[in-house]
Every structure is written in C-alpha cells, then in structure tokens.
Amino acid sequence: MPRGVIDPSTPVGMKGFFVPEPLQIRGVSKTFGKKGSAMQALQPISLDIAPGEFLVIVGPSGCGKSTLLRLIGGLEQPTQGSIAIGSKQVDSVDPRCAIVFQEPRLFPWKKVTANIAVGARRLDRKPDPQVLVDRVGLSGFEQHYPNQLSGGMAQRVALARALIGGPQVILLDEPFAALDALTRLRMQDLVNDICGSVGSTVVMVTHDIDEALHLADRIVVMSPRPGTIVEEISIDTPRPRERGDAHLAALRARILRHFGFETCTESAAVVAATPADRQLLKSTIEQGDLSFMNRRRFTLMGASALGLGALGVVPRFQHAAAQDAPGKIVLDYAFYNPSSLVLKEFGWIEEDVAADGVEIEWVWSAGSNKANEYLRSDAVDLGSTAGSAALLARANGSGIQTVYLYSQPEWSALVAPPGSDITTVEGLAGKKVAATKGTDPYFFLLRSLNEVGLSGNDVEVVNVQHADGKTALENGDVDAWAGLDPYMAQTEIEHGSTLFHRNIDFNSWGFLNARTKFLDEHPAYVTRILVQYERARQWIRDNPDEASAILARDADLSKDVADKELFERTNLDIDPVPGPTQTAVLEEIIPIFEAEDQLQPGADVNQALAELFNTTFIEEAIAQSGAGS
Amino acid sequence: MIQRWSIPATENRSISIGRPSLGLGELLKRIGLALVVPLALLGIWQLVVELGIYSRGQLPAPVDVWRAGEQLWRSDRFWINIQVSFERVVRGFGYGAVIAIALGLVVGLWSVARTLIDPALQAFRTIPSLAWVPLFILWMGIGEQPKIMLIALGAFFPIYTNLVSGIEHVDRKLIEAAQAYGYQRHTLAWHVILPATLPSLMTGLRLGLAQAWLFLVAAELIGASRGLGFLLVDGQNSGRADVIVLSIILLAVVGKLCDFGLALVQNRLLRWSDAT
Numbered sequence: 001m002p003r004g005v006i007d008p009s010t011p012v013g014m015k016g017f018f019v020p021e022p023l024q025i026r027g028v029s030k031t032f033g034k035k036g037s038a039m040q041a042l043q044p045i046s047l048d049i050a051p052g053e054f055l056v057i058v059g060p061s062g063c064g065k066s067t068l069l070r071l072i073g074g075l076e077q078p079t080q081g082s083i084a085i086g087s088k089q090v091d092s093v094d095p096r097c098a099i100v101f102q103e104p105r106l107f108p109w110k111k112v113t114a115n116i117a118v119g120a121r122r123l124d125r126k127p128d129p130q131v132l133v134d135r136v137g138l139s140g141f142e143q144h145y146p147n148q149l150s151g152g153m154a155q156r157v158a159l160a161r162a163l164i165g166g167p168q169v170i171l172l173d174e175p176f177a178a179l180d181a182l183t184r185l186r187m188q189d190l191v192n193d194i195c196g197s198v199g200s201t202v203v204m205v206t207h208d209i210d211e212a213l214h215l216a217d218r219i220v221v222m223s224p225r226p227g228t229i230v231e232e233i234s235i236d237t238p239r240p241r242e243r244g245d246a247h248l249a250a251l252r253a254r255i256l257r258h259f260g261f262e263t264c265t266e267s268a269a270v271v272a273a274t275p276a277d278r279q280l281l282k283s284t285i286e287q288g289d290l291s292f293m294n295r296r297r298f299t300l301m302g303a304s305a306l307g308l309g310a311l312g313v314v315p316r317f318q319h320a321a322a323q324d325a326p327g328k329i330v331l332d333y334a335f336y337n338p339s340s341l342v343l344k345e346f347g348w349i350e351e352d353v354a355a356d357g358v359e360i361e362w363v364w365s366a367g368s369n370k371a372n373e374y375l376r377s378d379a380v381d382l383g384s385t386a387g388s389a390a391l392l393a394r395a396n397g398s399g400i401q402t403v404y405l406y407s408q409p410e411w412s413a414l415v416a417p418p419g420s421d422i423t424t425v426e427g428l429a430g431k432k433v434a435a436t437k438g439t440d441p442y443f444f445l446l447r448s449l450n451e452v453g454l455s456g457n458d459v460e461v462v463n464v465q466h467a468d469g470k471t472a473l474e475n476g477d478v479d480a481w482a483g484l485d486p487y488m489a490q491t492e493i494e495h496g497s498t499l500f501h502r503n504i505d506f507n508s509w510g511f512l513n514a515r516t517k518f519l520d521e522h523p524a525y526v527t528r529i530l531v532q533y534e535r536a537r538q539w540i541r542d543n544p545d546e547a548s549a550i551l552a553r554d555a556d557l558s559k560d561v562a563d564k565e566l567f568e569r570t571n572l573d574i575d576p577v578p579g580p581t582q583t584a585v586l587e588e589i590i591p592i593f594e595a596e597d598q599l600q601p602g603a604d605v606n607q608a609l610a611e612l613f614n615t616t617f618i619e620e621a622i623a624q625s626g627a628g629s
Numbered sequence: 630m631i632q633r634w635s636i637p638a639t640e641n642r643s644i645s646i647g648r649p650s651l652g653l654g655e656l657l658k659r660i661g662l663a664l665v666v667p668l669a670l671l672g673i674w675q676l677v678v679e680l681g682i683y684s685r686g687q688l689p690a691p692v693d694v695w696r697a698g699e700q701l702w703r704s705d706r707f708w709i710n711i712q713v714s715f716e717r718v719v720r721g722f723g724y725g726a727v728i729a730i731a732l733g734l735v736v737g738l739w740s741v742a743r744t745l746i747d748p749a750l751q752a753f754r755t756i757p758s759l760a761w762v763p764l765f766i767l768w769m770g771i772g773e774q775p776k777i778m779l780i781a782l783g784a785f786f787p788i789y790t791n792l793v794s795g796i797e798h799v800d801r802k803l804i805e806a807a808q809a810y811g812y813q814r815h816t817l818a819w820h821v822i823l824p825a826t827l828p829s830l831m832t833g834l835r836l837g838l839a840q841a842w843l844f845l846v847a848a849e850l851i852g853a854s855r856g857l858g859f860l861l862v863d864g865q866n867s868g869r870a871d872v873i874v875l876s877i878i879l880l881a882v883v884g885k886l887c888d889f890g891l892a893l894v895q896n897r898l899l900r901w902s903d904a905t
Contacts (some may be wrong), residue, residue: 095811099806105805108902109901110901369866377687392867396686437867438867438868439866462852468766472852475771477770478771600693601693601699
C-alpha cells in the first residue's frame, strides 16, 4: 500500500488537518552574507515531493541540507527560486509545516503535555495532547518538566509537538543525531510508525545513511557546499525493513561512494564560513537544548558599596619604634575646639617637634563621637571631645585619659525653628528631635528632659551628625534640634532659629583626650603639645578678631557666626587642669548614661570617672611655660 | 500495509521528580555542617579576645555581645529595630524591583530603548551608594523617603542588569523553535522570552534583596532613630563595640533569613529549571 494514504484508525488529533498536497521546490538557491563576503550555501535546486512521501536528504556536513529544510519551513527565504506546497507559496514561517530540530528545543517551563500543545496553538480546534503522549510512549510523564526527561524522551515530546497540529509537511532536521545508538534505532521505528500513519509528507535531513535507508521512500544525496543534488535513489523495499537487508546494503555502498568525495569537514567549514553560516553549522553541531539554562551570567554588583571609609574608620596609625620620638603624631582639629584651629593654622607644634623628625598629621573631628571613634581605633593620638563623651568612651572600654581642658563652652542648647510653638522643654513631649548620640548636645537634651520629668523615651530622637541636624531643623524634618556650635549660631543668625532652652551648666566642658598608650610611650611629647595648646589659648584671648577670622574661614562661617561662637559661647578664661569642677558636672550625667542604656553591661562608670583625668602633663606644661617666660 | 510497532517502554527510565526530599537525619547533618564555620569563627574570636590582642573596647568578647543583646531585649528595643529595618528593606526592595522589572523589560525587548537608556543607567550604576546620601538629604530631608529611595536604588541595579542580560541571553534556538510554531513579537515576548528569563530575574531579585540590606545601613545613616543600621551607628557613637558586633550579627541573620525566604519562592517557581 502506498504511503500517504491516511490510515482510518489514526486517532483524532493526529489526522492531517490539511489535505496532503505536493511540495514543489523550483530553482531554489541560498546565499548568506552580503556582496564581497557572500557565501553560497545552496546551488539552485529543484525537487518535487509527492504528498505523503518520506524524503530523506543525506550529504556531508555543511552542504546546505539543513538550509534547504529551513527554506521549506519558511524559517529562511530563498535567494532565488520558489517553494510551494500545493498552489500556495511558502513565503514566511508556514503553519502547514512542523519542524523537529536536532535538539528537542522544548520550553523548559512547560510540562510535557503543555509543550506538546504548543504544536497546535495555531489551530482553532485544539486536539487533546494526551493522544500524542500515548502515541509517543510517554504515558505517565505528562506532568514532567523537560529537565526531568532523558534526551530520547525529550525528542519524543518534540516529535509529538510537531505531529499534534496534523501538519501537511513534517520537517526533521537530524532529529536523532544527539541520541545514543540504541535510542536512535527506537526513535527511527517510532517515526516510521507514526509518520506513516499520519499521512503527512516528511522531509528529513540526516548524515546517518542507515537511518535514511531504513526510513526513506526516496533518498536525495547532496554534494558538498555549495550543495546541489548529485543523486536521487528511490527505495521500494516494503516496510518494516530489515536493517540487514541485502538490497539496502547495496544502496548503502552506492551512497557511501558519494561520501567518499567529502572534503568539507566540519572544522574547515567552520573556519571558512561566514558568520551566518557558522551559526547554522553551530546549530547542527551543538547538542542538547537545555544547556542554555547554564549560560546565565551573574552580574555581581559591587558589594563594597558600604566601604569602611563610610563608617569613619581611617587607616591605623603605626608608630615608629625609635625611642621616645614617634615617627608621626596624629592630632584632631574641630570647630568646637578653637585652639586646635589656631595650632593647625600656625604650625607651632610642627615647629616644635620638627627637629626630632616627628611629623604632625591633622584629622578633622565632626563631633565628639567621631573623635572618640578615632581614639578607639588608634587613628588619632589626641582627640577633642566633650567631657560627657570622654567619660562614656572610657566607661565603655576606650583606653583614653583627659589631659587638658580646651574651653568651657556653651556649645549646646535646644533649638527650634522660627515660629515654632515649642518654647519650653515640656513642649518637646512626643516631638521629633535631631541629635548626635554620644555627644554633649544629646546629653544636654536628656538632662533637660529629666529636669522637667521627661525622658528620652518621651521624644523621638533622630540620630544625625551635627551639621545634618541643623539641615533637618531648617527643612522641617524635625521639630527641634539639640544643637551644637558653630551650626547652632549659624541657624540662629542666618535662619532665625531660636535657642529655647539654654543652660551652661549642662555643657560638660571641652576635653582634650589622649590614648593611654600614647601617654605611656611618648610622655614628653604630650607635654610639649600642651605647651603649644596653652600658647594658642593665650593667643586667642589676645587676638580675638583674628581667631574668629580663622574659625570663620575654616568652618566656612560668616564672621557674625564665628564671633557669636567664640565671644558669646566659649569661655577660654579657665583653669585648663581637669579637676573637681568637671568631676561634679560629670557625676550629674552618670544617671543619664544608666537610664539610657548607654553603658556596656558590666561597665564601671564611677571607676572610669575616677581614672579619667591625668593632670601630670598639663601641670608639667604650665611649670615649663612659667619657667620659660 | 504499515504495521504498528509497539513502542518500547524501556527508555522510560525512572528519573527522580523534583528535588529529592531530605530525610530528617540528612537535614540535621547539613545544619550541623553549616554551623561548623560559624562555630569555628566564634572560637577564634574568643581566642583573640583571651589573648588580648585588642582591648575589650575594640573587640568585645562573645559574652559581651550576648549581654548587649540582653540589654536590648530588656529595653524592648530588640524587635522594633529589626521590624523597622525589615519594613524599610521590603518597601525599598519592592519599589526597586518594580521599577527595575519595568525598565528591564522595555530595555531588553526594545532595542531603541536599549541604545537610549542603557548606557546612562550603566553610568549611574557605578556611583557608590554613599555618594547619594548628601543629595538625598538635600532633596528629601531625613525622613523615610530618602531611606526607601536609597534602598530601592540599591535593589534596582542587580535586578535590572540580570533581567536585561537574561533577555539578551535567551537561547536563540529556543526562539527559533518558538517562531517555527508561530510565536511572533508580542506572543514571543510574553510567552517565550519572559519565562525563559525568569531564572535570571530570580537571581537578580536575590542579589537585589542582598543589596537592599547592604544599602539599608547606608540609608540608616540618614538620621534614623530606629533600625539595625541605626543600632550600628548608635554603637559607633557611644563607643559600644558590643552593640556594633551585635548589629552586624543581627543584620547577617535577618539578611540570610530574607534570602532564604526568596530562595524558597525561587525553588517553587523554577522547579523546571536546572540551575537552581
């Protein structure tokens, strides 16, 4: 019985939805690339394929046989000539054709049944995929994903996907090339069985001659690239065919002679081909469709976006080992410590220690919290803080001692924006207050709240660095600000903010602190630095306007603001030796530390206070200054 | 006459379906092994403290950190800090993801948009997160908005980049097969390219979430009064190394738990994928 007659017992869903029609290929050639680099893949070819015929194209790799198949399916357009199924030309992807590739090319996110249904998506009447599942022997695997299938099973799904739409032409592009030998034989039988019963025309490309002999009604042998037809062999051996059949063996030898001409090896073809053809070759060489899942590229964003620099850690300072003289001394300067600005300006300390080969480095402290952080990390040797901040740091394990008082400031107060209805500390209840935790203004805020029977829990403290607190206040992000000079003077003068609560006694003095290790190793230098500090303090008292100008320039302030800070809020006419006055101030703050969980569990704050002051150096410095003058 | 041949069933070898489920013993063993390195680190940490290489103020002992945790717990600020940070991360990540997916789709599927938008975005990507902080404060003050924006910014780029590159690297062969079965333009984009991109997108989302937690700390430098990043800065300001270490540990634990949650979603959505 001739092929192409639809078997009446074929189940619904596989029967051709198109009436089989002849496939005509008329003078079709294909050239890839543009003029100059053009590569001819196919010489003009003409072929007539009967309805229901099983045509197999064999040829060496790169001879253009896959190109021919893709031209039939409408995946490529011929450079010359035309292809028609019946009376209708193929001019784009043609729904009358279904294609099975060398790789299954299944949608990995669809289960077996859904993948098969893809083949019928263009039909109005959707056949039941289950029929095909059974037909290709995958019953029980309906709910599997492609990555759970073996290569042969996946290719069966691809076959079922091609069959479900009942296509007029089935195109098989080396569909079994990637399978192992045994699986390949089974698949050949399956194709033989199913395709015959469906009645579709089949065009198959292979380089397996035995496969061609087993399946074909007619074999077309192609020459190496640019391919053309060198022989057509009709096979009328009845099916099912014996694989060892003598007639087929003779045909096999005949075809192999053609392959004896083969000069077009895969590697040579890849080297010589244009990019377009290379892609084509590659697609026939590459195996396994699922490998694409592994090609994903991971783009790791710089996880270093939060560099340590952001947390204010500066490189650890290394002391030179030589005798008492350190290679370098790192000091801080701060806008709340006017003497430090003057020292930095005039370079008196540098002058004094230059002869010893000691270098001085200045690091800016934005607040007590920063100075303490640098002291803790050995990044500075001497740092300027408020008294409260120094005590807290010492209590929490920082190895520092206070060696000098640089001022009695009234640098902290509670500030409200102009027109605010907050005029008293009581008015802060439930409000948002900006403050820098671990600094004097913060403790000022807490003590002021305590004084009127409130606590830190009665307000929402927004933790920002001092300068940002001012911005937040002026932008209306917070209702009040525990301010610090010079920013406080600035917003007062330039923005009209009001200091609604002041109390100089809640300001805990300006402490210059040294690392105890530095005190032990370089005591002479501590004294010499303090001598210069005293000189600076005296100079400011003698030259207030010039000092104010330095502050204004360094902190980028207007002269008014600098004057206000220096003349109204900073008392430099003090005894620079830390002592009972400061102890009394700090004792008042201890309950605040305790109430606000500022202390590390087990920290002994009273002991820390008892050991905080080291007056040796300033007393020595005063003695030296006295002797020198 | 064509003879029907029975279809051999031998090829249907049994393949395990989905991920093998772990037995209890195996699970305990895995958890045990995963704890080896952290416990070893804990031991080294304790050892370094005992040796006194750093002062307690610089490197607190594990027990100090535990006590800091207790202190936090007693003051009822333990959960609130975690909750606030978690909410910020979720919101920031949410905004970042939505914008990244929208923009990634436009850029990935439309070549004009790619030429127009992608180079500029790539330039923005190289700006370190902290560089935005002063500007965000200027523009948006110090409330929740700049924090959420910063976290969104952090989450945006890994998601966007992975989505675009995922679309770019969808297997051409799969697309060709889809075209052969009639998928064109919109159907191709929605039914083929997008699902094929899902693994990349999920990877991007996980990286984005991790990035969101990284940016959280930077965000909470912007005047926060609660949150794990705030706790860190608070520890920094008050010289509480124990609190600093505690916040780092909490950030690591909460971040890991979030990633774990997303990994579960990923496994659920990508059961079909080899790559998870």
